Every structure is written in C-alpha cells, then in structure tokens.
Amino acid sequence: MLTLLAKLFKALNSESSPGQIALAFSLAVxxxxxxxxxxxxxxxxxxxxxLRVNLSAFFLAVxxxxxxxxxxDPMSVQLGETILQSxxxxxxxxxLYQNDLWRMMAFNNTLVxxxxxxxMIAFIPVLVVSRLLIVMYRDKLxxxxxxxxxxxxxxxxKFYNIxxxxxD
Amino acid sequence: MKQWIRWSGLxxxxxxxxxxxxxxxxxxxxxxxxxxEYFGSELAGAKVSVDDVSLQFSPFGxxxxxxxVADADKPMENLLQFDQAVAELELAPxxxxxxxxxxxxxxxxxxxxxxxxxxxxEKVAEEEAVDEEAETQAEEPSIAKLPSVDEILARxxxxxxxxxxxxxxxxxxxKQQVEQAxxxxxxxxxxxxxxxxxxVLTSGDIKSLEDFNQRKKKFDQLKKQFKQDKxxxxxxxxxxSDARRDLSEKLSALKAAPxxxxxxxxxxxxxxxxxATNVSALLFGEEAGQWAEKTLYWYEKIKPxxxxxxxxxxxxxxxxxxxxxxxxxxxxxxxxxxxxxxxIRKAHLSAxxxxxxxxxxxxxxxxxxxxxxxxxLVVIQGEALTDIQGxxxxxxxxxxxxxxxxxxxxxxxxxxxxxxxxGVAGAEIESALVQVQGLAxxxxxxxxxxxxxxxxxxxxxxxxxxxxxxxxxxALASIDQFTIExxxxxxxxxxxxxxxxxxxxxxxxxxxxxxxxxxxxxxxxLQSRLDDKMQSYLGDYADDLKALNQLDGSLDDKTEQxxxxxxxxxDDYQAQQKAKADKELxxxxxxxxxxxxxxxxxxx
Numbered sequence: 203m204l205t206l207l208a209k210l211f212k213a214l215n216s217e218s219s220p221g222q223i224a225l226a227f228s229l230a231v232x233x234x235x236x237x238x239x240x241x242x243x244x245x246x247x248x249x250x251x252x253l254r255v256n257l258s259a260f261f262l263a264v265x266x267x268x269x270x271x272x273x274x275d276p277m278s279v280q281l282g283e284t285i286l287q288s289x290x291x292x293x294x295x296x297x298l299y300q301n302d303l304w305r306m307m308a309f310n311n312t313l314v315x316x317x318x319x320x321x322m323i324a325f326i327p328v329l330v331v332s333r334l335l336i337v338m339y340r341d342k343l344x345x346x347x348x349x350x351x352x353x354x355x356x357x358x359x360k361f362y363n364i365x366x367x368x369x370d
Numbered sequence: 371m372k373q374w375i376r377w378s379g380l381x382x383x384x385x386x387x388x389x390x391x392x393x394x395x396x397x398x399x400x401x402x403x404x405x406x407e408y409f410g411s412e413l414a415g416a417k418v419s420v421d422d423v424s425l426q427f428s429p430f431g432x433x434x435x436x437x438x439v440a441d442a443d444k445p446m447e448n449l450l451q452f453d454q455a456v457a458e459l460e461l462a463p464x465x466x467x468x469x470x471x472x473x474x475x476x477x478x479x480x481x482x483x484x485x486x487x488x489x490x491x492e493k494v495a496e497e498e499a500v501d502e503e504a505e506t507q508a509e510e511p512s513i514a515k516l517p518s519v520d521e522i523l524a525r526x527x528x529x530x531x532x533x534x535x536x537x538x539x540x541x542x543x544x545k546q547q548v549e550q551a552x553x554x555x556x557x558x559x560x561x562x563x564x565x566x567x568x569x570v571l572t573s574g575d576i577k578s579l580e581d582f583n584q585r586k587k588k589f590d591q592l593k594k595q596f597k598q599d600k601x602x603x604x605x606x607x608x609x610x611s612d613a614r615r616d617l618s619e620k621l622s623a624l625k626a627a628p629x630x631x632x633x634x635x636x637x638x639x640x641x642x643x644x645x646a647t648n649v650s651a652l653l654f655g656e657e658a659g660q661w662a663e664k665t666l667y668w669y670e671k672i673k674p675x676x677x678x679x680x681x682x683x684x685x686x687x688x689x690x691x692x693x694x695x696x697x698x699x700x701x702x703x704x705x706x707x708x709x710x711x712x713x714i715r716k717a718h719l720s721a722x723x724x725x726x727x728x729x730x731x732x733x734x735x736x737x738x739x740x741x742x743x744x745x746x747l748v749v750i751q752g753e754a755l756t757d758i759q760g761x762x763x764x765x766x767x768x769x770x771x772x773x774x775x776x777x778x779x780x781x782x783x784x785x786x787x788x789x790x791x792x793g794v795a796g797a798e799i800e801s802a803l804v805q806v807q808g809l810a811x812x813x814x815x816x817x818x819x820x821x822x823x824x825x826x827x828x829x830x831x832x833x834x835x836x837x838x839x840x841x842x843x844x845a846l847a848s849i850d851q852f853t854i855e856x857x858x859x860x861x862x863x864x865x866x867x868x869x870x871x872x873x874x875x876x877x878x879x880x881x882x883x884x885x886x887x888x889x890x891x892x893x894x895x896l897q898s899r900l901d902d903k904m905q906s907y908l909g910d911y912a913d914d915l916k917a918l919n920q921l922d923g924s925l926d927d928k929t930e931q932x933x934x935x936x937x938x939x940x941d942d943y944q945a946q947q948k949a950k951a952d953k954e955l956x957x958x959x960x961x962x963x964x965x966x967x968x969x970x971x972x973x974x
Contacts, residue, residue: 237696237697237698239467244387247383248380248383251376251380251382251383252375252376252377252379252380252383253374253375253379254375254376254379257379272696275698278698282698286701287701292703295703296703299702299705300705302462305462305466305709306463306465308466308700310701310703311698311699311700311701312698312699312700312701313698313699314698315698316698
C-alpha cells in the first residue's frame with residue numbers, strides 16, 4: 203500500500219499528464235462502485251491497461267472507491283431497483299434480457315445497475331475535478347507541501363525511501 | 371493518439387487474465403469436488419464422497435466419478451451412489467455464477483448399497499443418538515411391538531399422579547388453615563364454664579342495686595365473649611367449608627383422572643396403522659413399505675429446495691426483501707430462456723432396480739421455478755423388470771407459487787407378487803398378479819393420495835397353528851381375487867390412511883376380535899393400575915374429608931349453644947323490685963280480703 207501511495211505521489215509530482223491520472227480516477231469509479239467481478243469491469247481493466255492512464259493511481263483509486271461503493275451500496279441497490287422496476291423502461295430491459303451478452307453483463311442485477319449508473323453520473327465530474335485538483339496541486343501546493351515540517355519528517359522515514367527509490 | 375495507447379498494457383492484460391483462467395481451470399476440479407462433499411454432507415446429514423471431478427472442454431462441463439451419499443440412519447449403507455455423472459454446463463450463465471446444466475446423465479444409480487466404512491458424521495452421530503431412540507420408541511407400528519403396561523405408565527405423564535399430588539398439597543394447606551381457625555373456637559369445657567357462670571348470674575335474688583350492677587357487668591362481659599366466640603366459630607366454619615369444597619373438587623378430579631389417563635393412552639397406543647409406510651408394508655410387503663418410506667424421505671429432503679424463495683419472482687415481494695450487501699439481486703424479465711441460479715434442463719438417470727433398469731428423466735430441475743416459469747417434471751419408466759411387466763411414474767413438482775402443488779401418478783401393470791406376509795397369524799399371499807394405479811397430490815403440507823390395486827389369481831398360504839390362524843387361512847382360501855383401495859389424506863408427515871378391500875371386509879372380523887382381545891387385556895391391566903394409583907391417594911383423604919364434616923357438625927352444635935346462652939337475659943332491677951312489691955301488695959290484699967270475709971261471716 204505504501205508503495206502504491208508512493209507511486210501515486212510520484213505520479214502527482216512527475217511529468218505525467220494530469221489527464222492520465224484523472225482518467226485513472228474516473229475509470230476506477232466504475233470498478234469501485236460496481237461488483238468487482240462484473241463483466242464490464244474486465245472491459246474497464248482492459249481500458250486501464252491499454253490506455254496510457256496511470257495504473258498506480260487507478261489501483262489506489264479502485265481500493266478507495268470500493269470502500270465508498272460498499273458504504274453506499276444500499277443506495278446503489280435502491281437506485282438499481284428503481285431503474286429496473288421502472289414501467290417506462292420495462293420494454294427496453296425485456297429486450298436486453300433476451301440477449302445473452304447483456305445478461306452476462308448482469309445489467310438486471312440491482313447493484314450492478316445502481317452502481318454503474320452512479321459511476322456514470324460521477325465519471326465526468328471526477329475526471330474534470332480531479333484533473334483540476336492535480337493541476338492546482340502542482341501549481342500551488344507542491345512547493346508549499348515540500349516545505350511543511352511533517353513532509354520533511356516523512357522524507358526522513360520509510361515512505362520517503364520508497365518514494366525516492368521509485369523516483370530514481 | 372499514439373501517446374494514449376499502451377500496447378504493452380494489452381500484453382500484460384492478456385497474461386494476467388490467462389493466468390487467472392488457467393488457475394481456475396486447474397483448481398475447478400478439486401474445488402467442485404470439495405464443494406460437493408461439504409455441502410452434500412450438510413444436506414444429507416452423512417458423508418458424501420466423490421472419487422474424482424474433472425472439467426471437460428468440448429462440450430464444456432464436468433464429470434463426476436463414483437459419488438456416494440451415506441445414509442444418516444444407517445451409516446454402513448449408502449442412500450444412493452452412482453458410477454458416473456456427466457454434466458454439460460452453459461458457459462455464459464456460469465460467468466455470472468449461475469449453474470445451468472444443459473444435460474445431465476447419471477449411470478448406474480443405486481440405492482441402499484453397502485459401505486466399507488461408516489458414513490456417519492461425528493457430531494451428527496452424537497447429537498442424533500438420543501433423538502433416534504425417542505423416535506423409534508414413538509413409532510411403534512406393529513402389534514408385537516406394543517409397549518407393556520409398565521412401559522406405558524413409566525413413559526406417560528399421568529393425570530392420576532398429578533391429581534393425587536394436587537390432593538396432597540391442597541390437604542396440607544387446608545389442614546393448616548382449618549387448625550388455625552378452630553383453635554380460636556371455645557371447646558366443650560369453655561362452654562360448660564359459660565353455662566355455669568350464666569346460671570350463677572341468673573339465679574337467686576338480687577339483693578341490692580349494687581348486686582344487680584355487678585351481675586350486669588359480668589353478664590355483659592360474657593355476652594361480649596359469646597360474640598367473639600361466635601365470630602370464631604363462623605370463621606372456622608368458613609375455613610372448613612372452603613377446605614371441604616376444595617378437597618371435594620380435587621378428589622373428584624382424582625377419581626376422574628384414571629379414566630382420562632386410560633382414554634389418552636388408548637388414543638395414543640391405538641392399534642390402527644400409524645402411517646402410510648406401515649400399512650403399505652403390511653399389505654404390499656416390506657419392499658413396498660421401504661419404497662414408500664424412501665420416497666417420503668427424499669421428498670422431504672428435496673421439497674425445501676424446490677420452493678422458490680420469491681425473491682426473483684416479482685414486484686410484490688420487493689419491499690419485504692432486505693437488499694443484500696455487496697451483491698444486490700437479479701430482476702428477471704419475461705424470456706424463453708431465463709437463468710435461475712441453478713438449473714438442470716434435462717437429466718437422464720439409469721438405476722438398476724427390481725431386476726431390471728429404472729430410467730429416470732427429469733426436466734427443469736431448479737429451486738427457482740418462479741424464475742424459470744415451468745414446473746419440474748420427472749418421468750420414471752421401468753425396463754425389463756423381473757416381476758413387473760410395466761411401471762410408469764410421472765411427477766410434476768410445481769412450486770412457482772406458494773403453496774407448491776406436486777402431483778404423482780403411478781401405473782403398474784402385471785406385478786407378479788410373491789410371498790407377501792399379511793402380518794397376521796403367519797398368513798401370506800403366496801402369489802398374485804397385481805395391477806396398481808395411484809395418484810397423489812401434495813399442496814403445501816397437505817397430502818391427498820389414492821391408490822387402487824387389483825389382485826388376481828391370488829393364492830394364500832400360512833403355517834399358523836392356532837385356531838385363529840386356521841380359521842383365517844380357511845377364509846382366505848375361498849378368495850381368488852380382491853381389490854385394495856387405499857387413500858391417504860391430511861398432513862404429509864402424518865396422513866390419515868384408509869384401506870378398504872374385499873379381503874379387509876372378510877378378515878376385518880378376525881382382526882377385530884384379535885385386536886379387541888389384546889386391547890381389552892391391556893386396558894384392564896391399565897385400568898387396574900391406574901385405580902391402584904388413585905386409591906393410594908384417595909384412601910387417606912376420604913377419611914380426612916369425613917373428619918372435616920364431623921368437625922363442621924360439632925361447630926354447628928357450639929353455635930347453637932352459644933346462641934342460646936346469648937339469648938338469656940338478666941332481669942331488670944327495677945322490674946324485679948316492682949314485682950316483689952306487687953307480690954307483697956297482693957299478699958296484703960289477700961290477707962285483708964280474708965279478714966274482711968271473716969268479719970262478714972260474723973255478721974250473719
């Protein structure tokens with residue numbers, strides 16, 4: 203975990219494009235808010251591997267968003283129930299249900315549907331906001347953070363050694 | 371664009387997933403094997419073992435070798451075993467964790483085969499030892515196994531004993547109350563003393579006003595005492611009355627208890643059949659009885675898994691279901707091909723039985739029939755059976771809605787019946803040709819079953835040497851065909867079973883006489899023992915009750931005496947003086963009158 207965190211800091215402090223890190227966060231939202239073994243997550247993983255997104259940021263964010271996903275899963279399930287039970291969408295779902303591939307995606311699972319919907323809602327905001335934050339961090343906070351006593355103390359510890367070894 | 375693509379990532383992805391898939395392929399066999407053994411043992415309550423489980427890739431599926439399910443009741447026997455089972459699985463649902471078996475074939479399915487080692491699960495064996503013993507004792511099916519009088523009395527919680535104890539307790543507490551109440555009542559000596567004191571006070575002349583006042587004071591004191599004593603007597607009478615009523619009630623209950631006990635014992639240990647399996651065993655032989663027992667056993671085991679849990683079936687249940695953390699639930703839409711969690715689309719089983727083969731075909735086996743929208747169908751056909759020309763059983767297990775509705779039809783042609791013990795006086799059906807048709811409907815826990823058997827070309831035999839046996843065999847010899855009509859209705863676990871037949875009617879009398887005699891003997895012994903028990907309680911307390919009655923009578927006498935004494939009056943002093951003066955005046959008047967008369971006489 204420390205290694206992963208160090209890698210994240212390295213990415214934040216490096217020349218990696220803020221968009222690559224922000225996209226990693228956004229993709230992680232999908233994996234984190236839906237059941238990990240869902241078929242669409244294989245696609246997301248494939249995207250994370252193929253696209254030049256920051257993998258450390260992606261995996262760390264998956265861990266964080268999974269925790270968030272567990273906390274809000276009653277809400278996700280309720281949302282999924284509402285969407286899947288909606289009379290207006292009944293015909294669409296029935297049509298999708300006839301297709302094996304869609305069923306394999308478990309679209310008719312309340313948690314998958316609810317979690318995926320929330321992830322889709324959050325995708326663009328997470329992408330934009332995280333990109334903005336990374337840019338702001340690099341512009342304004344990086345130098346100030348480096349001057350903080352606590353950071354300097356940390357630099358003397360194990361974490362910084364890992365960070366340093368990765369940076370080298 | 372190029373800077374956004376990471377081709378090495380694709381290779382990494384492929385390698386990682388390739389490794390994961392390879393791992394699962396290798397681990398699948400052992401994982402499935404241990405799952406079958408673990409969950410199977412939980413379900414059967416005895417050891418379930420599989421020799422080998424392997425994955426097949428074309429078509430995709432699994433193959434099981436040598437599965438054995440031990441019998442929880444007989445650990446050295448297998449409930450069932452088979453040599454090989456091949457299950458063809460559908461891959462797409464499997465990726466969602468749903469086990470859908472396109473086709474299952476099971477070879478050489480056998481029941482009740484011997485085991486080389488015990489199949490008992492250790493903890494189950496310990497826990498159930500006591501229960502089994504109790505169950506065995508409770509289900510006494512045959513006349514020979516009827517418990518003795520001592521066993522019945524030791525086993526039953528008797529009202530006679532309880533009523534006896536009630537009488538004892540009531541007597542002890544009432545006795546104390548009566549003793550306390552009667553202690554305050556004046557005894558005979560006190561009453562005699564009162565009498566003497568009253569006589570002293572009311573006799574003789576009152577000499578002066580002071581004398582009168584003294585007498586009056588003592589008299590008032592005595593009256594006050596009488597009042598108190600009367601109150602004590604009333605309280606004692608009330609205590610006695612309460613005690614007498616309470617004891618009478620309890621003694622009446624005690625007197626009635628042996629009769630109630632006997633009735634309860636008669637109902638519990640009546641000599642009629644206690645279940646379908648016993649009666650079918652009696653009429654169709656041990657084998658049929660065992661089959662009925664086995665069918666019920668498996669039905670009971672399978673039934674809970676047939677019922678859809680309702681969580682998949684519709685909107686109505688949504689509110690009742692707590693959403694599961696981390697999994698959610700699947701909502702199913704109309705489809706020709708729904709995916710329940712577990713489904714066997716088609717199963718073929720072959721089982722060597724009754725000298726031939728039983729071919730079993732089952733379709734749509736699932737625990738979520740509401741999702742599937744179809745009931746489970748099972749068709750069993752007998753092939754080349756030794757003693758049966760044709761055997762067909764069809765079962766429809768419909769649990770799409772609660773309560774579930776299951777139906778079974780049975781059609782058996784030309785069953786060559788041999789050596790069936792009739793269970794009475796050593797008589798047996800030596801041979802008969804039987805046709806059987808049956809229909810059973812189970813709705814929820816309620817069973818409605820009917821079966822007719824026509825027995826033709828019947829030959830009876832028997833080695834009984836008693837008069838009864840000989841008479842019965844003579845009666846049987848005249849019968850060459852008869853029909854047995856059977857029905858079972860009521861609770862599935864304890865249906866009311868009725869049998870009627872030509873044979874029954876002819877043998878009924880003989881049965882009844884035999885049973886009546888045996889039952890009469892048992893009842894007489896029970897009655898006598900229960901009466902003894904009652905007397906042991908009743909004997910002592912009947913006398914005590916009599917004594918209470920006597921005590922009540924003596925209190926009545928005392929009340930009378932006290933009332934009479936209290937009614938006595940002390941004459942008023944003034945009235946007494948006046949009477950005295952009047953008496954003196956009358957005396958003087960008389961004297962004056964006499965003198966006057968004497969004087970008048972002298973004039974004439």
